[in-house]
Amino acid sequence: MKLERVEIIRVKLPLVRPFRTSFGEQTLRDVLLVNAYSTDGQGWGECAAQVDPYYSEEFIDGAQQMLERWLIPLLLAQRNLVPEEIPELLYRVKGHRSAKAAIEMALLDMHLRVKGQSLSRYLDGVRDTVEVGVAVGIADSISELVDVVADYVADGYTRVKLKIEPGWDVEPVRAVRDRFGGLQIQVDANAAYRAEDIGHLKKLDEFGLLMIEQPFEEDDLATHALFSQQVLTAVCLDESIVSARSAEAAIDAGACSIVNIKVGRVGGLLESRKIHDLCVLRGVDVWCGGMLESGVGRAANVSLASMSGFTLPGDISASNRYFVQDITEPFELVGSCLKVPTGAGLGIAVDQDLLTSLGAVRTHVSSH
Ligand code: OSB
Ligand code: MG
DSSP states (O other): OOEEEEEEEEEEEEEEEEEEETTEEEEEEEEEEEEEEESSOEEEEEEOOOSSTTSSSOOHHHHHHHIIIIIHHHHHTOSSOOGGGHHHHHTTSOSOHHHHHHHHHHHHHHHHHHHTOBHHHHTTOOOSEEEBOEEEOOOSSHHHHHHHHHHHHHHTOOEEEEEOBTTBSHHHHHHHHHHOTTOEEEEEOTTOOOGGGHHHHGGGGGGOOSOEEOOSOTTOHHHHHHHHHHOSSOEEESTTOOSHHHHHHHHHTTOOSEEEEOHHHHTSHHHHHHHHHHHHHHTOEEEEOOOSOOHHHHHHHHHHTTSTTBOSOBSOOOGGGTOSSOSBSOOOOBTTEEEOOOSSBTOOOBOHHHHHHTTOEEEEEEOO
């Protein structure tokens, strides 16, 4: 296939509830979509980068620059684009993984739409529904947190992830555990702790958590390994895992026993598949993380999570947990699961009229 032009679309979607983590609070999702066109058809991708460079070094305006100036021109110059070769073509550009993931997603979607094959089928998915959970932000008070969790439990969620930070950890977790005995609970610190907090974090062992996600800094495998030896709860890495190679290094170092796979963080669906395959080989559980995606990125996440190694519920909640109105058909909770799209490619349609009415800003990139 020959890439002819790409449209980058930016649109802001307000969140139904502010989302607070150790690195800040978000009240809206600043969405960047990529719509790629070839002679054969078109496809969609979404960039997972956030507004601020607080989760990782990427930020959404920087990702747009990267796509416009470097990544898309590089791909427009190819006479024959084969999706499997995209990571190698983009390798020359250092980092900027979520920008790379966005254009790779659009080209895979385009390729699979032409082939008439779903992304799940392409990835050898084995499930037609996937178990999901919900990520719960830091609240103003413990009673407010318990109320928010109660709403999600009423919706059907059976697994919650509580965001923690120093000063908001043992007591909020205790309150949720006391109130919801059978609920699966895990916590995510987004790298907010240091080695001297190990003793304190070990107090979380009494709550039977599914895992503790990324307690320490992203480049600090040593402290994660030390902590893993001392804590009973499973340690999961998010920010530290940026490639299959870094996943292997983390596993070899004993830094984690669970890996969170995020398409954007690792540079695309193809690298995500590599990490999945590695973890299956090494007996490490994986699950699909989320970055507050719209229906486009959500479709990719649900399809990825249909692969056999995704044995833990993903941070892939129903659309209405994030937005009043999504820009695709909404993903809805069925029990505690989402349905895997079966249509070709991502299996979703983007509502172009809605994008326009929401004031979407479009930038065209082509070689002429
Ligand atoms: O650490 O998993 C994270 C959102 C933005 C940046 C980082 C993270 C998150 C989430 C959101 O936890 C999970 C979701 O999309 O539901
Ligand atoms: Mg995380």
